[in-house]
Amino acid sequence: MSHKFQNDYSVLASPRILEALSRYGQEENVPYGLDRHSAHAASLIKEKFGAPNGSVYFLSGGTQTNLVFLSAALKPFEAVISLGSGHINVHETGAVEGTGHKIVVVPGKEGKMYPEDIEKVMATHRDMHMVKPRLAYISNSTEIGTIYTRDELRALRECCDRHGLLLFIDGARLGSALTSKQNDVPPSLIGAVADGFYVGGTKNGLLFGEALVVNNPSIAEGFAYHIKNRGAMLAKGYAVGIQFEAAFEDGLYFELAEKTNRMADRLKEGLKRLGLPIMDSPTNQVFVTLPKGKAEAFIAAYGCELWEDQGEKMTIRFVTSFATEEKDVVELLDFASSLI
Amino acid sequence: MSHKFQNDYSVLASPRILEALSRYGQEENVPYGLDRHSAHAASLIKEKFGAPNGSVYFLSGGTQTNLVFLSAALKPFEAVISLGSGHINVHETGAVEGTGHKIVVVPGKEGKMYPEDIEKVMATHRDMHMVKPRLAYISNSTEIGTIYTRDELRALRECCDRHGLLLFIDGARLGSALTSKQNDVPPSLIGAVADGFYVGGTKNGLLFGEALVVNNPSIAEGFAYHIKNRGAMLAKGYAVGIQFEAAFEDGLYFELAEKTNRMADRLKEGLKRLGLPIMDSPTNQVFVTLPKGKAEAFIAAYGCELWEDQGEKMTIRFVTSFATEEKDVVELLDFASSLI
């Protein structure tokens, strides 16, 4: 059977992550994330991402991480600003609203939020009859695979400061963003601009788990209670701590992301060479718009996702992962070639 | 360093579980629990626990599983009946209340709920000024390691039927309960009496994960949406599916539980032989009441938990797990012997 290009979480884990789990498989560890592996992983992450005063918590998935952080950061009447296409707004089954908070939607451009988006929200939310916007939520890489530049992140931070807003970065695919050839954001800038962010494991070769960095002390108070209250405290926290330790003690995390991007770049080049109209995206999501029949052939053969149905044409999405190999890309390109 | 007797989730996983994860480590699987391993595990669990019409979902931890099920089963004004000592009432940081529901507390006896507990609640909750009790929550084994008999479970079911109540069984330690030497409950009775229950993995040798069986069709509708809404949907659902498949395809689950109980029995016999006053508990939690100084020595050496501080005396708890070996018990007993 062919390798699928459906997403970046269809293969369990990098062999090196599985080895780490086996290595410590019979070791006794303190539960609830208070173990030495979690502590070590936390300090590696804080150093790498420029968050010396942050607190790191290991959770089991992205939706959970978003809802845990946002519900800790906001009062009942406070709202999140997000792009309409934001993961929390579309693909989390109302999890943020489930904790009681409205998401105020802005248009953005190319999947990214800009200060002008925030300014417009703040100009119209002026009294107690509307929610009080309190936090800007962005993803890097974004839902359509684009990435923020250094200047864009700084401008957002300044805008948030002007309005007393918090800034949260959903880093489900942070590895892919920061190892993109087009990236100019150093990891340490993430900690410098965000009140909270997470470093995604599930979509970057870990068996499961996300590392949430609570980077604003006023939110960190009592945070472990909050995690437990939301059902997100892992008894075997060290199961995730061991993985992030392995991912960050020798650069594995970025190696996996870099390889993922490399495969996506190979794929984009190949598709371009075949004359297919691919959307410009610098990370591991590749969007192509094709006539309906051809799009459906790709979907059938490679499980890639139908992103947008425009009737006669369809935009489909290919995703590469740590487990995508050169030969898989070659096979897909052969298939594409035969299809045209 | 000595083996700790602090709890049953301090060691990552049974080697056979880790092997299963490695075996399928590079296989491609459909995400969100829609894979073949999860389907296979679900059918094994439904068969074993007498729930042919149940729906099985794999979640990441016990508190999460409890809150997901209870918040799906209850309307906003409906309440849960639980023992005061119930896990949801004491040790889940208000997670059930966090989803909006009151827990109505009953005393029970020896850690177990009886029909008379329920009758008293129903007699006093008669109008719209009080919550409407709608579900009885019990654990098997209980918080103090006791287990329900066949007749007790049936009597609870009948009582619930009389009052239009749902019955939920928290099976964080269901393996230990059903393999206890004193147990007379066949696994299939669980599915026969419960509207919902879970089969605990975290505390029985799995790396992580609980198998929730939604056994009442009126609650099952839209349940996957509900799981996602609560942040509990695992992208790599197959990571838990693979483990439960391994646990139930050849009896591993009960083997691990049986060994855990055997080690606890060895420990209880040994302590008894030393003349120590142990509480009668037929599963893997062993409670002993000792003079303060001796209790503290045990806590320091074996990480066992202070269960109740009565001033001059202390009740401490030893827990065995799949990873406890004969030699660990022997060492602990030697220490106990030297202490007396």
Next chain:
Amino acid sequence: MSHKFQNDYSVLASPRILEALSRYGQEENVPYGLDRHSAHAASLIKEKFGAPNGSVYFLSGGTQTNLVFLSAALKPFEAVISLGSGHINVHETGAVEGTGHKIVVVPGKEGKMYPEDIEKVMATHRDMHMVKPRLAYISNSTEIGTIYTRDELRALRECCDRHGLLLFIDGARLGSALTSKQNDVPPSLIGAVADGFYVGGTKNGLLFGEALVVNNPSIAEGFAYHIKNRGAMLAKGYAVGIQFEAAFEDGLYFELAEKTNRMADRLKEGLKRLGLPIMDSPTNQVFVTLPKGKAEAFIAAYGCELWEDQGEKMTIRFVTSFATEEKDVVELLDFASSLI
């Protein structure tokens, strides 16, 4: 001081409502809405609005009524479909999200929702990663004073039926809608098409209170518990029951609404005669777009609301109420005349 045209809830109550309250001021009544006045008012409302099997509850305000009904009708992962301009979406400070539910926004036309709006939502909400739309929320009259026709309401009902959706009508200004000269909806159609609706008192001359009709038996079960759980149960329910009894036993409710509309019509005619560009709106909200300076003069003199700031021009809103008199309209028109 001039009569203000800011809104329809700036004057306490119609003298006839105050008389009714005084008449029963020292009478003993059963609390919690179980009194004879509430029962009588409920039966009058059910008859008038074609809801023979509905249950009527008297609540204290519109936002409360909306959140009480919606949170009773929806499971945690279910969502409301509303216009972007919908009261629940803009002017209730996130109260619906506060009970855990996402509002899915549709554009509509002229302040009204159409089946095509619903169709588009249903076409894109197809799996468990997105919320499950379950209820369409509309207002009559709408936020911009427009009203639904008989055919439009029936078409919405049919569309809801096709998709298994509930339909809720926010009737904060239902009186004004149903007594508009352009209205072709008989009151009984409201009960025929809606699973729930409320008949607004606060904005139609009552001291306070809304009559919520729960018209779908599956939602009505346990509803009084739900009201209390949300803090919306009035101890002196009869305080609202007496008012609605007075409003419906001899036609006062529609008399007040009809007069309100008449004053608005007088105002619209007068403004039109002065050549001012008024938006076509058949109820008691009158929208005019004026040069900034003139708009601000009106705001200063009559407290009318700035509806939309387009820079050089501003749209402002005048609202008439039961307390608006001919002379007030004449005075406003004189002012308008002098301004031009």
Next chain:
Amino acid sequence: MSHKFQNDYSVLASPRILEALSRYGQEENVPYGLDRHSAHAASLIKEKFGAPNGSVYFLSGGTQTNLVFLSAALKPFEAVISLGSGHINVHETGAVEGTGHKIVVVPGKEGKMYPEDIEKVMATHRDMHMVKPRLAYISNSTEIGTIYTRDELRALRECCDRHGLLLFIDGARLGSALTSKQNDVPPSLIGAVADGFYVGGTKNGLLFGEALVVNNPSIAEGFAYHIKNRGAMLAKGYAVGIQFEAAFEDGLYFELAEKTNRMADRLKEGLKRLGLPIMDSPTNQVFVTLPKGKAEAFIAAYGCELWEDQGEKMTIRFVTSFATEEKDVVELLDFASSLI
């Protein structure tokens, strides 16, 4: 028909309250509690109750007021300490849990909470697996009509300070408490010890409404947004403001309470003279334990509440109100006399 002694909210309002409403019945007022009457009433209340820096909000009922304040004061994982008999714990249909917070129950004595109750809770709630107690909730008068002394309130405040806890006083019957013959608490002490409290109108002769005083600036921030978010913002806030202005500008509030207590005292003396075993209660709730048959005769004739059913005996409760007259008490005592 006889005057009922069922509760203190069966008669609409004191004639003087109704007069005030009529007096301002056709006056135009700014909505949402921003009117001059509400401002005046707020300043009278702040002065009377020693809360110069408090913020006053007028809400529609007691359960609503409790849930609004508590949900604003607490983070998701924080809990309320309350007596088991506390109104929020028994008679509010889980409204506090409905906002996500656990109520930790303490026994107290004679309906009152003592520092030792709090100390025990704080001693057992020591880690993130249990909720974090954050606020002590008491009522004055209590559920069984007892009242706090000056020293008791001060001792509670000190205890709360020691543990970083907030103190909230439910004043549904604060008038009755502070005008009791046994009372030694000056009104100004309420503001001196409480982070929040409310002055009850519904149970003290107002048509409806409670005055919530948010007395801790850290909770007051954004409070109006919070009220609206909970559906508790009254469009015609001045409807309550006018009543509290009338109640506090010339002492009416305490006059009504004092009369209520006087009637209760008359009743207690009379019942005592008849040799009936009445519970000692210094406010307007009178508890008597009688043989079942006699208790039931009282219930049938006077609508008084069955408080506790002990089988052969029953404790019943008589409540006096602003509307109870001497002749009503005489009639009841005649009935009692004839019954014995």
